[in-house]
Amino acid sequence: MALAQHGADLALHGREIKDHETRLRVLENTPTVSPRTLWTVVASAAGLVLAAVPIIERILA
Incomplete structure (x- = not known):
């Protein structure tokens, strides 16, 4: 029972890592x-x- 739960936790962790990698790539x-560039x-x-x-001032003067 505990081993199956541990395997499920590892599978969930693997999916979360793949999700994080996808988000980071985006x-x-x-x-x-x-x-x-902004400055x-x-x-x-x-x-x-x-x-x-000065050019605008000469045109408007």
Whole structure:
């Protein structure tokens, strides 16, 4: 009886590990934005805005 229960516990544990592996693969394959990329985009956008301000001021003046 105890041996059968232990076998069932091991089978359940094996299924849980496979489920975790599947979930980890999904998370790893999900595209994300790294902080370096985010700050590069923010700095580039700020630079473009600062460069465009004098041009816009001349057009509107």
